[in-house]
Structure formats: structure tokens, C-alpha cells
Amino acid sequence: MANDDKMEIIAVECIRRPPKEITPENVEKKVEERTTDESSKAVLRKTMLEGTETVWDRFEKQQPPCKFCSTGVSCQRCSMGPCRLMGGDRTRGVCGADADLMVARNLLEHLATGAAAHSDHGRDVVETLLKTARGEASNYSITDKAKLMVLAKEYGIDTTLPEMKVAEKLSLAMLDEFGTLKGSLQMAKRAPKGTVDLWIEKGLLPRGIDREIVEAMHRVHMGVGAYYPDFLTHGIRASLGDGWGGSMMATEISDVLFGAPEIKTSKVNLGVLKADQINISLHGHNPILSEMVVKAAALPDMLAKAKAVGAKGINLVGLCCTGNELLMRKGIPQAGNHLDQELVIATGATEVMVVDYQCIFPSLTNTSACYHTKVVTTSPKARIQGGYYYEITPENSFEQAKRIVQLAIDNYPNRDQKRVFIPDQPVEAMVGFSVEAIKKALGGSLKPLLDAILAGKIRGCAGIVGCNNPKVKHDSAHVSLAKELIKRDVLVVETGCASIACAKAGLMQPKAIEGAGKGLREVCGSLGIPPVLHMGSCVDNSRILNLAADLAKEAGVRMDQLPVAGAAPEWYSSKAETIATYLVGSGLSVVLGVMPRIEGSPNVVKLLTRDLENVVNARFWVEPDPRKAAAIMWDHIESKRRDLNI
Ligand code: XCC
Numbered sequence: 001m002a003n004d005d006k007m008e009i010i011a012v013e014c015i016r017r018p019p020k021e022i023t024p025e026n027v028e029k030k031v032e033e034r035t036t037d038e039s040s041k042a043v044l045r046k047t048m049l050e051g052t053e054t055v056w057d058r059f060e061k062q063q064p065p066c067k068f069c070s071t072g073v074s075c076q077r078c079s080m081g082p083c084r085l086m087g088g089d090r091t092r093g094v095c096g097a098d099a100d101l102m103v104a105r106n107l108l109e110h111l112a113t114g115a116a117a118h119s120d121h122g123r124d125v126v127e128t129l130l131k132t133a134r135g136e137a138s139n140y141s142i143t144d145k146a147k148l149m150v151l152a153k154e155y156g157i158d159t160t161l162p163e164m165k166v167a168e169k170l171s172l173a174m175l176d177e178f179g180t181l182k183g184s185l186q187m188a189k190r191a192p193k194g195t196v197d198l199w200i201e202k203g204l205l206p207r208g209i210d211r212e213i214v215e216a217m218h219r220v221h222m223g224v225g226a227y228y229p230d231f232l233t234h235g236i237r238a239s240l241g242d243g244w245g246g247s248m249m250a251t252e253i254s255d256v257l258f259g260a261p262e263i264k265t266s267k268v269n270l271g272v273l274k275a276d277q278i279n280i281s282l283h284g285h286n287p288i289l290s291e292m293v294v295k296a297a298a299l300p301d302m303l304a305k306a307k308a309v310g311a312k313g314i315n316l317v318g319l320c321c322t323g324n325e326l327l328m329r330k331g332i333p334q335a336g337n338h339l340d341q342e343l344v345i346a347t348g349a350t351e352v353m354v355v356d357y358q359c360i361f362p363s364l365t366n367t368s369a370c371y372h373t374k375v376v377t378t379s380p381k382a383r384i385q386g387g388y389y390y391e392i393t394p395e396n397s398f399e400q401a402k403r404i405v406q407l408a409i410d411n412y413p414n415r416d417q418k419r420v421f422i423p424d425q426p427v428e429a430m431v432g433f434s435v436e437a438i439k440k441a442l443g444g445s446l447k448p449l450l451d452a453i454l455a456g457k458i459r460g461c462a463g464i465v466g467c468n469n470p471k472v473k474h475d476s477a478h479v480s481l482a483k484e485l486i487k488r489d490v491l492v493v494e495t496g497c498a499s500i501a502c503a504k505a506g507l508m509q510p511k512a513i514e515g516a517g518k519g520l521r522e523v524c525g526s527l528g529i530p531p532v533l534h535m536g537s538c539v540d541n542s543r544i545l546n547l548a549a550d551l552a553k554e555a556g557v558r559m560d561q562l563p564v565a566g567a568a569p570e571w572y573s574s575k576a577e578t579i580a581t582y583l584v585g586s587g588l589s590v591v592l593g594v595m596p597r598i599e600g601s602p603n604v605v606k607l608l609t610r611d612l613e614n615v616v617n618a619r620f621w622v623e624p625d626p627r628k629a630a631a632i633m634w635d636h637i638e639s640k641r642r643d644l645n646i
């Protein structure tokens with residue numbers, strides 16, 4: 001099968017660790033240091049014995065990191081620099097920027113990057129709905145009609161119009177909100193009135209998604225502002241535009257197209273790959289393509305072709321947030337999270353890894369060169385040297401998905417069965433906890449949850465979100481933090497790679513209530529649900545916002561008054577910084593497990609960890625130890641309870 005002629009495949013090399021570094025003793029030691037997940041350990045051991053380079057090896061080679069960069073006091077913004085603030089008489093860049101400005105400016109740039117990534121994904125989804133409505137994307141249809149109508153009402157669209165007309169008007173209204181000539185984002189008004197009033201008072205209400213991002217990029221240019229707190233306020237506004245705009249659109253419109261998730265059971269960890277089937281892993285963030293691969297792989301003639309090459313079937317597995325989208329809606333098994341991506345290839349059992357965008361290691365094609373896996377890129381925004389490129393559009397996605405499945409079938413005979421190793425114990429997980437599914441489980445509204453909180457059976461809720469980062473032992477902080485919190489009767493909701501970590505650890509099974517406190521055990525036990533709920537992908541942190549907003553409205557309080565806290569124990573990406581910032585901006589305080597690059601400015605640190613409280617009634621903490629982080633969150637929840645007299 002030829003690659004699309006738009007891109008020539010350049011052969012890339014398998015990168016190997018020098019064999020001298022590997023001894024039987026250090027393999028075991030390193031495996032134990034690097035990950036807590038048993039299935040990841042087993043395949044990581046294989047990569048080390050085979051000498052295949054992984055993210056952990058590259059991380060070691062980067063140590064020690066540059067201390068100016070890691071504390072935020074380096075700047076490459078203009079060509080009078082680059083500049084570093086080295087202390088002594090070197091406390092300003094060439095332009096005169098001091099540490100506070102450098103750190104604040106760098107941070108705003110990260111926040112804008114994260115907001116842009118989520119929101120551009122959101123726009124891709126909304127554009128797909130627009131094309132569907134106009135009859136230009138016949139592979140897609142409207143699955144959740146009720147949700148379409150709810151959104152249409154919210155946007156003031158006449159719901160008596162024909163369904164496709166409603167969908168067209170809704171997509172156009174949403175696309176309008178990227179630039180926006182009107183006042184502010186429609187869905188931000190889902191927040192309780194007290195919270196919206198606070199945003200208006202503090203000048204934080206986002207005006208338009210792209211507008212806030214463009215303004216951020218303007219502000220970080222040399223010689224615009226030099227009053228560091230302004231950068232942080234604007235960072236909150238741009239982040240709120242992501243949370244209540246771009247990300248929320250991605251979530252809501254994906255639900256309209258593919259259905260709001262419902263509670264279901266599936267399997268997770270590297271053991272979901274199958275030795276006797278053709279394995280295709282779906283990696284990235286956007287469900288627009290992966291939903292089509294699911295359809296294509298189910299075609300009877302594809303199964304026949306798979307059998308013709310000696311395979312028993314076609315097995316689809318998810319990775320990262322594309323995986324979360326499919327797991328939540330379709331129950332497609334999830335092979336792993338961020339740090340598992342190379343391991344999926346290293347099992348030797350993956351015929352094709354399809355990627356869309358975000359969190360995809362640029363070196364995946366090098367990893368695939370060590371095995372028989374073919375990496376297929378699909379977005380013009382995210383091609384990778386050495387990968388196949390099958391460009392996906394809303395119009396051609398099903399045809400391209402069929403080509404991708406065919407590529408996997410054709411590649412199956414190239415698999416070297418002697419090099420295949422698949423860990424044998426996938427873990428069951430109950431998933432699919434959209435706000436709609438949670439309400440349904442509770443009998444139609446959030447009132448029973450609120451009552452349980454008021455009665456003190458559940459002390460409060462915690463959102464554990466975000467990535468993996470080789471600075472933290474893979475999955476360890478997510479899992480320990482969740483365990484500590486449920487023990488204290490705190491209901492945990494999760495998204496992204498955090499949720500995959502806890503699913504792999506068995507915390508998303510109803511029987512995980514054994515580790516919960518008495519009250520939480522009773523509530524979850526009577527509903528037959530786990531104490532740790534999977535709410536979806538990274539953009540689905542908007543579901544957490546909606547849940548908190550609904551709960552606050554049910555209780556008649558602002559969001560910042562809720563006994564709720566957030567955490568990102570193993571975050572790495574700018575998207576996670578943006579998520580944490582829109583949670584804080586919405587009144588939900590957040591503990592970060594990895595220090596952001598801000599330590600070079602004690603003033604910025606103080607602003608984020610203390611003074612912000614006076615602006616949005618919420619703040620950041622940084623605490624790498626998950627036990628201490630749990631204690632911080634618990635204290636916070638208890639203090640909110642006291643303030644509410646409950
Ligand atoms: Fe990426 Fe969403 Fe982070 Fe995982 S959690 S490493 S951003 S895949 Ni959102």
C-alpha cells in the first residue's frame with residue numbers, strides 16, 4: 001500500500017540504548033524505579049533487554065536540566081537574547097526584563113499553548129458537525145439528538161427547525177465564539193451566577209477563544225507589558241476560554257456526534273493486546289478519525305481479509321485520550337497512558353499505531369523501526385518523519401480508515417511471533433461517567449450526591465487529572481493520591497492519563513469500595529459504582545466543570561464554596577497547566593505534583609499559591625508527595641465544609 005503521495009516516507013532508524021549500560025541487576029532496579037504498573041513493568045523489561053530506547057532513557061540523558069530554564073528565568077523571546085538571569089549583577093535580560101516578568105511571560109505562553117491545543121481540537125469537532133449538517137460528511141450523523149437540542153436552546157436557536165438546520169446554526173454559533181464580536185462565551189454562563197459575577201468583577205470573563213489566545217501571544221512579545229500580575233490574570237482568562245469554550249465544545253459536540261458516554265465495563269493495560277489478532281492502537285485526542293476506524297474494522301470483509309492472513313480477528317486498543325474517548329463511548333479496551341505509548345509498540349504485537357495529535361512522541365517512528373509496527377499520521381498539523389500519512393478530512397475519513405485497517409492486515413505477516421510479548425492480565429474497569437450518566441445513576445439529578453455531601457457520608461469531591469511525567473514514577477502518584485482520598489470518604493472523579501493509571505490499578509471496579517471510608521463505601525456500594533469515576537479525556541475536564549457547576553447551583557452557592565479540590569500529580573503538558581488554571585479560575589483549588597517553571601520568581605510563586613485567593617477564592621499548591629497532597633486537599637475540603645456550616 002502506497003503512502004499518500006503528499007509526503008515521502010523517509011526511513012528512520014531504530015534508536016538503541018548502548019548495550020553496555022544494561023546488566024541483569026540494573027534492569028530490575030530500573031524497571032522498579034520507573035513504573036508501578038505491572039503490565040508496563042513487564043514490557044519495559046523487554047525494551048531494556050532488547051536495547052530499545054524509551055522516554056525514561058532519554059529523560060536520564062537530559063539530566064541534570066538547565067537550572068535557568070527549569071526555574072523560568074531564561075528567555076528566547078527575541079533576538080537581542082537569548083537571556084538568562086544568573087544572579088549577581090545579571091538580574092535583567094538585554095531588554096531589561098526582570099525575573100518576575102520573565103517567569104510570568106513564559107507561564108502565559110504555556111497557558112496560551114494549552115488553550116490553543118484544546119480549542120483547535122474543539123474547532124475541528126465543531127467543523128465536522130457543520131459539514132455533517134450540510135450533508136458534506138456522510139460518514140457522520142447526529143447520535144445524541146437530545147443533547148443537540150439542549151445546546152441549541154442554550155444558544156438561542158429555534159429548535160422547531162429541521163434537525164440538520166439546527167445543527168448547522170449551532171455549529172456556526174460556536175465557530176463564531178472563537179473570534180467573537182459579541183460579549184462573552186455562551187457556555188461560561190453555565191457557571192453559577194455568583195461565579196460569573198466574580199469573573200465580570202475581576203475582568204476574567206473570556207470574550208472569545210481565539211481572541212484570548214491571540215491577546216496572550218501579543219502580551220508576551222518583548223516590550224508590551226511589564227507589570228507581571230497582568231500576565232497571570234490574562235492567563236486565567238485565556239484558560240477559562242479553553243475550559244468553558246474550546247474544551248467544552250469538543251466534549252459537547254463529540255457527544256452530539258457519537259453519543260454521550262454511558263456506564264459500561266471494559267479492560268485496561270498492555271494485556272488488552274491480542275497475540276492471535278491484528279492489533280491497531282489508536283493514539284492522540286480527537287475521536288473524529290478513531291470512530292471511523294472502529295466502523296471500518298467491524299466490516300465483515302475486513303474480518304474475512306484478516307482471517308485470510310491467518311489472524312483470528314482485528315483488535316482495536318486505545319492509548320491516551322483518543323483511547324479515553326473510545327473507552328468512554330464504545331468500551332474499546334485501553335492499552336495504557338502517556339508513558340505506555342512506546343511499550344505498545346515494543347510488545348511486538350502492534351501492526352499499526354494510528355495517531356491524530358497531541359502527546360505523541362516525535363520518536364515513535366524510531367521505536368516502530370525497532371519492530372514491525374507502522375505509524376500512521378492523519379492530521380496535516382501532526383505529520384511525523386518516517387510515518388505513513390493518510391490525511392483525514394470529515395469527508396474522506398471512512399475511506400481512509402478502511403485503508404488504515406487494510407495496512408494493518410497487510411502488515412500482520414511481517415510480525416515476528418518470536419519477539420511478541422503481551423502481559424497476560426488486563427484489568428477490568430467500569431467507565432463512562434459523563435455528567436448525564438452520573439445523574440442517571442443517581443435517579444435523575446445530582447440531589448442525592450448533594451444530600452450525601454450534606455450528611456457528611458461523602459466529605460467532598462476531588463478531581464485527579466493530567467498526564468504522566470518521567471520525573472514521577474509512572475502512575476504512582478495518581479494511584480496513591482486516589483487511594484488516600486477515598487479512604488477519607490472523598491469521591492474521586494478523573495480524566496486523561498490519571499484515569500487510566502487508576503483504572504490499571506483496579507480502582508475503577510465496584511469492589512474498590514473496600515479501600516474507601518465507611519460513608520463513601522455505603523453510597524457507592526448502594527449504587528454499585530466504584531469510588532473513582534472515569535469522566536473522560538483531557539477536553540472532558542469540561543465535564544468536571546459542568547458537574548461542579550451543577551452541584552453548586554443545586555446547593556445555591558458559588559463554585560469556590562464547594563468542598564471540592566483538584567490535583568494534577570504527574571502533569572507534564574501545557575494543556576495540563578491550562579486545565580489546572582481554569583479549574584482554579586473557576587474556584588476549585590488545585591495541587592500540582594510537579595513544580596511549574598516559576599521558582600525563579602518568588603513573587604509569581606506567591607501570587608499563584610497565596611494572593612490568587614483574593615481574586616478567585618482559589619489557589620495552587622505544589623506538593624510532590626501524594627500523601628501530603630491528599631492531606632492538603634482534605635484540609636481544604638473540610639474548611640469549605642466548615643464555611644458552609646455542614
Ligand atoms: Fe496527554 Fe490527554 Fe496529559 Fe495524557 S493527560 S499526557 S495531556 S493524553 Ni490530559
Ligand code: SF4
Nearest residue numbers: 075078081083093095
Ligand atoms: Fe532577552 Fe528581553 Fe529578548 Fe527575552 S525579550 S530574549 S529577556 S532581550
